[in-house]
Amino acid sequence: MNAIELNELDIFYGDTQITDNISFDIKQGESFALVGESGSGKSTILKAIMGLAPKWNGSIKVNNVARSHGIDYDFAAQCQMVFQDPYGSLHPRKTVDATLSEPLTIHRISDQNERIEQVMQSVGLDLSFRFRYPHQLSGGQRQRVVIARALILEPKILLLDEPTSALDVSVQAEILNLFKKLRKERGLTYLMVTHNLPVVSFLCDRLAVIKAGKLVEVTGVEQLRQGNFKHAYTQELYAASGGVIS
Amino acid sequence: MSEDKLLEVKNLRISFPTTRDRIEVVKGISFDLGREKLGIVGESGSGKSLTGRSILKLIRAPGQVTADKLSFKNIDLLAQNEKQMRNIRGTKISMIMQDPKFSLNPVMTIGAQISESLNAHNKLSKSEVNQRVIDMLNDVKINDPERVVKLYPHEVSGGMGQRIMIAMMLIPQPDLLIADEPTSSLDVSVQAQVLNVIDDLISKKGMGLILISHDLVLTSRYCDRILVMKSGEIVEECKASELANAKHPYTRGLLAAIPSLNETRDELPTLNRLQKEPI
Numbered sequence: 344m345n346a347i348e349l350n351e352l353d354i355f356y357g358d359t360q361i362t363d364n365i366s367f368d369i370k371q372g373e374s375f376a377l378v379g380e381s382g383s384g385k386s387t388i389l390k391a392i393m394g395l396a397p398k399w400n401g402s403i404k405v406n407n408v409a410r411s412h413g414i415d416y417d418f419a420a421q422c423q424m425v426f427q428d429p430y431g432s433l434h435p436r437k438t439v440d441a442t443l444s445e446p447l448t449i450h451r452i453s454d455q456n457e458r459i460e461q462v463m464q465s466v467g468l469d470l471s472f473r474f475r476y477p478h479q480l481s482g483g484q485r486q487r488v489v490i491a492r493a494l495i496l497e498p499k500i501l502l503l504d505e506p507t508s509a510l511d512v513s514v515q516a517e518i519l520n521l522f523k524k525l526r527k528e529r530g531l532t533y534l535m536v537t538h539n540l541p542v543v544s545f546l547c548d549r550l551a552v553i554k555a556g557k558l559v560e561v562t563g564v565e566q567l568r569q570g571n572f573k574h575a576y577t578q579e580l581y582a583a584s585g586g587v588i589s
Numbered sequence: 590m591s592e593d594k595l596l597e598v599k600n601l602r603i604s605f606p607t608t609r610d611r612i613e614v615v616k617g618i619s620f621d622l623g624r625e626k627l628g629i630v631g632e633s634g635s636g637k638s639l640t641g642r643s644i645l646k647l648i649r650a651p652g653q654v655t656a657d658k659l660s661f662k663n664i665d666l667l668a669q670n671e672k673q674m675r676n677i678r679g680t681k682i683s684m685i686m687q688d689p690k691f692s693l694n695p696v697m698t699i700g701a702q703i704s705e706s707l708n709a710h711n712k713l714s715k716s717e718v719n720q721r722v723i724d725m726l727n728d729v730k731i732n733d734p735e736r737v738v739k740l741y742p743h744e745v746s747g748g749m750g751q752r753i754m755i756a757m758m759l760i761p762q763p764d765l766l767i768a769d770e771p772t773s774s775l776d777v778s779v780q781a782q783v784l785n786v787i788d789d790l791i792s793k794k795g796m797g798l799i800l801i802s803h804d805l806v807l808t809s810r811y812c813d814r815i816l817v818m819k820s821g822e823i824v825e826e827c828k829a830s831e832l833a834n835a836k837h838p839y840t841r842g843l844l845a846a847i848p849s850l851n852e853t854r855d856e857l858p859t860l861n862r863l864q865k866e867p868i
Contacts, residue, residue, distance in 0.1 A: 380776040380778055380779070381746075381775075381776050381779075382746070482633065511632040511633055511803050512632075512804070512805065512846050512847050513842065513843060513846045513859060514632075515846070516846035516847075516848075516859045517859045519848065519857055520856050520857055520859065523855075523856065538776050539777070540777075540850055541847065541848040541849055541852060542848055544848060544849065544850055544851065544852035545848040545854070545857065567850070568851040568852070568853070570850070579778065580777065581850070583777045583780070583781045584850060585810070585850065
């Protein structure tokens with residue numbers, strides 16, 4: 344079964360067309376990467392799936408249900424997003440506890456205390472951080488809070504928008520390991536936006552390359568590891584990441 | 590050799606006061622720089638940016654900088670007053686900051702900003718200034734510079750903004766360029782372009798470069814020599830080409846944590862930091 348299906352998706356901001364005829368399917372349990380430069384429209388695709396970029400034509404299906412154009416209560420329990428910048432995506436005047444309990448309150452879930460403790464443990468945050476504010480945490484810890492917030496409703500799909508690009512390499516390694524562990528434990532499906540090809544090589548099964556709103560190439564991670572690409576643009580990206588084209 | 594020595598740093602210490610004690614953030618580091626490309630790498634909080642800033646004396650009170658020696662071309666930087674430092678900043682040593690979005694003035698055109706640094710230090714006629722600005726923009730590989738000088742920072746992309754910053758910093762022809770994470774806000778493909786531009790100009794003009802970055806791989810590709818910093822100390826110094834043979838466990842740990850393009854490890858090694866608060 345497919346977790347996410349995009350069919351001939353054209354997304355607009357006002358009158359400006361951002362993506363052009365994007366179609367791909369992501370199987371359940373798969374980890375899929377969207378790769379491209381800034382401005383290519385890769386983050387916009389995630390926003391459209393989340394209902395944050397409401398003007399689009401074509402179809403988006405999540406777990407075989409067609410998505411509406413807006414924010415959807417039931418959908419939120421199945422699919423959550425992790426944003427790029429942990430400094431920008433946490434409310435500075437809410438404690439970790441308040442941040443994590445908000446989705447539970449919205450979805451009228453009662454056993455908040457246990458759930459919060461459980462999710463903090465599974466993302467590797469010590470419980471002593473529960474009543475801390477974001478400014479009292481390091482970048483890696485903040486990103487763990489953001490991941491915990493995305494996981495607390497126990498969604499099956501996570502959309503990751505450059506989740507490690509604001510972090511140091513050693514912290515990036517911790518967070519990447521965490522993503523890998525969570526996927527194994529919970530059978531999650533990932534759709535990750537990134538421009539870091541080595542990260543794709545570590546975490547993903549397949550990748551789609553996007554340039555100026557158009558899908559250039561969909562390929563497997565094996566091809567990435569061998570540097571074996573059909574399209575010239577993908578080869579260019581590969582070379583810029585330090586890869587040697589065979 | 591001593592003639593070629595641009596910068597000498599001996600036992601540099603930077604400290605900040607806390608409610609209890611002064612805390613040392615840079616703990617007595619020493620290094621020399623010739624006309625070469627030196628990379629300083631380390632994680633956030635290792636003191637690499639502060640080291641860069643202290644060379645330009647950009648650390649304000651209550652921060653405190655002490656050193657046995659901090660000299661640039663035999664000028665003792667610690668003895669210079671603010672007014673004398675002004676003559677050094679820009680003309681002799683200049684610095685590229687991390688994010689073009691925050692470092693360019695949003696209400697000045699690009700041409701005006703680039704020529705500002707030229708006008709502050711030299712007396713040139715208007716047409717000469719314009720010519721130098723356009724030449725400089727050509728040097729940093731910006732197409733159609735006549736059009737770009739009239740634009741405002743919000744009208745250009747991140748990569749272009751960063752190249753404009755480079756143009757601004759290089760136009761007074763300094764001897765030493767300090768680049769503090771010049772590419773970390775940019776895409777990989779643009780990163781390579783921007784670094785190539787810096788590399789070209791540095792080699793052409795025979796300047797010294799200090800590249801401050803957290804990206805070990807990138808730094809080793811562009812620099813001659815690398816210093817690895819960890820919590821205020823230099824833990825390893827090596828030639829960039831020999832980074833792969835680094836000995837210090839911290840450097841090895843950092844290197845191992847970077848996923849490669851051909852990544853088949855099931856789990857990345859981490860530096861075993863506890864997710865607990867310090868006691």
